[in-house]
Amino acid sequence: MADHPNLIIVRHPLLSDRLAHIRAKDTQPAEFRRLLNQVATLMIYEACRHFETREQQVETPMEFTTVSVLSHEIVVVPILRAGLGMIDGILSIIPETKIGIMGLYRDEITLKPIDYYRNLPANMANMDVLLVDPMLATGGSASAAAATLKKCGARRITMMSIIASPEGTEVMRRDHPDIIIYTASLDRELNEKGYILPGLGDAGDRFFGT
Numbered sequence: 001m002a003d004h005p006n007l008i009i010v011r012h013p014l015l016s017d018r019l020a021h022i023r024a025k026d027t028q029p030a031e032f033r034r035l036l037n038q039v040a041t042l043m044i045y046e047a048c049r050h051f052e053t054r055e056q057q058v059e060t061p062m063e064f065t066t067v068s069v070l071s072h073e074i075v076v077v078p079i080l081r082a083g084l085g086m087i088d089g090i091l092s093i094i095p096e097t098k099i100g101i102m103g104l105y106r107d108e109i110t111l112k113p114i115d116y117y118r119n120l121p122a123n124m125a126n127m128d129v130l131l132v133d134p135m136l137a138t139g140g141s142a143s144a145a146a147a148t149l150k151k152c153g154a155r156r157i158t159m160m161s162i163i164a165s166p167e168g169t170e171v172m173r174r175d176h177p178d179i180i181i182y183t184a185s186l187d188r189e190l191n192e193k194g195y196i197l198p199g200l201g202d203a204g205d206r207f208f209g210t
């Protein structure tokens with residue numbers, strides 16, 4: 001795999017412990033949902049680390065002081081379905097964020113993404129856009145979603161995934177070298193059906209219990 005300067009693997013004992021449980025095949029949907037949101041909560045701090053801030057004045061009960069606030073509004077864009085599973089965790093930290101939706105699924109044979117729904121805020125040019133999907137496998141869905149976001153005006157996009165493959169991160173490096181990707185794990189490889197190994201299986205099916 002080529003060097004990927006924009007791939008950041010978030011490492012933390014709590015995160016690796018939660019990830020261990022989420023991978024386990026016996027973890028049932030109710031627990032899987034709870035864990036997915038916990039992982040998103042733990043990761044969101046890191047995923048916003050490079051966001052720009054600006055100084056402003058605030059009056060405390062004691063005096064005026066200079067504080068640092070986010071420069072840009074944030075919009076979180078989950079990729080349906082599984083990306084929805086990270087939203088509550090993210091909102092627990094940044095409840096004021098806007099939410100856009102991208103509906104994509106992989107064709108089971110070609111593994112190419114099929115675009116079926118889109119609802120994005122206007123004026124994304126001046127926002128920090130956080131594209132979220134637990135799985136970055138072939139990279140087809142993330143790359144297509146990022147291309148759509150750019151066409152709709154987004155200029156600063158960050159991706160947050162939970163498990164990424166070498167193949168998917170390489171596709172993102174090639175197609176969107178400007179996008180920083182935060183992930184909790186860079187797994188070994190894809191199998192012949194495009195599933196990540198060791199991975200966690202089908203994130204959407206496990207989250208929705210289908």
Ligand code: PRP
Pocket residue numbers: 079080081082083104105106107111113133134135136137138139140141142168194202203204205
């Ligand atoms: C999963 C996952 C990603 C996509 C990743 O969605 O949530 O969106 O696969 O695979 P890729 O990197 O090879 O594109 P899926 O297509 O299974 O749809 P679902 O979430 O609705 O089940």
Ligand code: URA
Pocket residue numbers: 082135137194195196197199200201202203204
């Ligand atoms: N989508 C998933 O949900 N899991 C994988 O391993 C690959 C794509």
